[in-house]
Each structure stands twice: as C-alpha cells, then as structure tokens.
Amino acid sequence: MWFRQDLRLSDNPALTEACRRCDQVLCLFIDDPQDQTISQVGAASRVWLHHSLAALQISLRNKGSELYFARGASEEILEKLIGQTGAQRVYWNRCYDPLTIDRDRRIKLALRDYQPGTFNALLLQEPWDNLKGDGTAYRVFTPYWRSAVAEFDKDPQLLDTLNTPRHIPPLTRSVGKKLQACVALNELCLLPEFDWHRSMMTHWRCGEVAARAQLERFLKSRVNDYGRGRDLPGQEGTSQLSPHLHFGEISPRHVMNRLLGSRRFDQLSDDELIFAKEIVWREFAYCLLYHFPHSIDEPLDTRFRKFRWARDTDAHLRAWQRGQTGVPIVDAGMRELYATGWMHNRVRMIVASYLIKNLLIPWQSGERWFRDTLVDADLASNSMGWQWTAGSGADASPFFRVFNPVLQGDKFDRQGDYVKRWVPELAGIAERYVHKPWELDAQSRDALDYPSPLVDLKETRLRALKAFSDIKGTNRG
DNA sequence: TGAAATGTTGGGGCG
C-alpha cells in the first residue's frame, strides 16, 4: 500500500482493498524528488507532511501495523521492495498533477505483473466523470456545480465513505526486518535545519484525528454563519480544512457526508450551501488541472501571453513577500502567511490583487511564493486561484476588477483587529486610519515604525487598466 | 468573491 496524498486510514479505498485482498500489507511512503505533489512543494508543506506522516505512523502502530519510509525514485523503490518481500500486488490512490500522472502510468506498466490497483481517495468525482454534454471539460463553475449536484442527488451512494479497515495485516517479523530500502521518518529530512517551524506548528494539529475534530468544530457552529463569517479575517469563520484536505488526512466525501447528513443539496441552508460550493470549487480546480495541465504556469487565456508586466520588480516582490508594502491589510496577510503557513481566503484575494494589479508582477511569482510558504499548498487550487485573480483563468474575475485594499479593509476588518494582530506597529492607531496610515499627520506617521506605501494605489490601478486595454482586443486562445 | 464614474431620484432649503 503506497501512501501519497491520502494520509489516512478511513475512507481510503486503496488501503481497504489491500487489506481485503492480502494477508500481509506493507504500508509505504516514498519521498520522491520527482514528485510534483509531495517533494516539489515548499518548506512549510514539508513540515506539515512530516507531522502528518508521524500521525499516520502512530495510527498504524495502534492497529498493529507499521509505516515504512523510503527516499528516491518511486519506480526503483517499489521494484526493490517487491523483490525483497515477494509482494504480489500494489495499491495506491491517484494523484492528478501532470508529472505524477506520467510517472504513475510508467509504474503501472512496469509493475503490470503485480496488477496495480488504483483508486480515487482525493476527490468527490474523477475529473473525467463530470464533463459537458459534448465531452469536453467545464470552464465555468456554475454549470459544473449544477451538474455535480444533479449527479449526487441522483445517486447519493457516490458520497458513501469507507470505514477504517478493522484489521491491517502487518508484515511478518522476518520480512519486516530486512527492508533495506527503508529509512526512519527523520531521515526523510522533511523538517528544516534551521528551527523556524516550531512556532508555525503551534497553530496546527496534523493528522486524521485532528482533521476530523476540526471538521466537527466547524460544523457545530461556524458553518451557520459561513456566508458572512468566512469573509472576516479577524475571526475564525472558515473551516481551515485546506491542509487536511490537501494531504488527504480527511476525504471530501466524508466532509460532504457530514455536512449533508440525510439531506439533499436543496435542503441545505444558504450558509451550508456556500460551504458545499467551496468544496466543489476544489473539485473544479482538480478538473482544470487534469484537463489543462499547462495552466499551472501558463495563462489559460492566451491573450495574457502578450501582457506587459512591470520590469525590475525584485525589490517590490521582496517587500510584498516580507509584508513591508506599507498597505496594512496586505502586510498583515503576508505576515500571517509567513508566521502560520496559512492565510485567510479573503486576504489571499487582496494580496494577490495587489501583487498582480498594483505592482504589475506576473501571477506566477505570487503562485510560487504561496507554494513555498503555505501548509495547504496545492497545485490545483493555488494555480486556479492565482489565475482567477489575474483574470486569465477559467471563470476568472475580470482583469479590471481591482481590489482597493483600503475599502476591503474597511469592509471586512472594520475595527482593524486582523491588521493589528499581524502588524503590531499599528496597534495604537485610531480606527479610521488603521487601513490608511499614510493619511495620518506627518508627526504621528513618523512616530510609527511602519513603511510608507510602496506605490500609489490610484495611480497603479490606472496603470494596470491601461496594460489590460492593450491586450483585450486580441483573440483569446 | 470590486471600484469608480456617471446617472437618477426625491426631499428640503430658499427666493
């Protein structure tokens, strides 16, 4: 049983099948440098991965089993372990990024004598199971959503989940001992040498048990005010399930199941429906990743190939990354990201709009930074989100929709609680200036140890609109 | 899952 983005025991079809069919199961995780989903993500995600693996190891041990770790090319390690153990079969759950699909296809062919069994543990629907009538992929969310809901209402069993296997048959002692390809979890070196991750991890609990507890906390109260609460970064209004879902500590089927209970989608409250849609946005992102794999680093709307971005932007990019732009809500978001590995969704949109439209820096730079610093870094959701803001994606926000960070702050962080939490320099500032400290009188401004704005918001907005008007007449790809 | 510019409406002050 080869674990990847499915670090859980419950509702894990590959594991369930392995336990049903085999009298010994080797539970394996490989840190493969070629792996786009696991190894080519950033430092924050790898810290999470370490703790998630540790949690999975404990769960397996509690079941009398064990989790084995290896490092290197997956093909070679699998073949080596098959040789050492005399394994008869191989099981895994599918990933959907282009490099992994390609690698898994090669492995499936190379191991065809072992009848590889592959399953879906990551998504409600396979990306090839929800298509338009003409057989091509949806590029607009709403019809995608309608079609998914119709499918689930027609056949609620699609959302059924599997229990944790009652018995996970361990390797016999003699076989388990001689696995030379395997190393200890620490030897995967997922944790950084420099000790910055401890403070980040005070914000999180990793693993399947923690993920389920998080879901239950959310469903108990927060979901009932989700429509409003999810937009207020100063309070905990979101589910914060993203890293758990990314690593497969919890399955979207389980989430949807718990949300619905015995109800149909049309019986959900407005707030619950918005949450259900967020889960399906994630599905939509995987669908786009699968059908348009180049969209991870190229604009889907080819007009944007000719877009004239700003030049010599290194200093601006660094200021953005470090939360030193002089725009309070932008800096608060970037600092929350760096400190916790996570950023509130409303603020993700604001900082992305600022990078792309006010600083005129290509969205790919922001996407890379997010991929390196988010614990929930997910190729599908991240690239879709950035293309959404850039206006070059599927069903994207139009480019001329430029967020004004001052108005966004006034609207969603009225008292400035969020800004003051992450930008303590502004802690003493009056409410009406907290989102625009540059309007303070010169003396109070000088007393603040806070940068003045990197760029003028009004001016750079107009510059972005001008740059967009240069490409908007040309043909879309 | 915008913001800014522009247009419309209607109440009230005032000559």
Added chain:
DNA sequence: ACGCCCCAACATTTC
C-alpha cells in the same frame, strides 16, 4: 405655492 438648486442616496454603467 412654485420653481430652482443642492445633494445625499441609490442605481447603472464602465473599467
């Protein structure tokens, strides 16, 4: 009583 103007509030259009 009436017309005129101002302007806030809201609606629509444009980017």
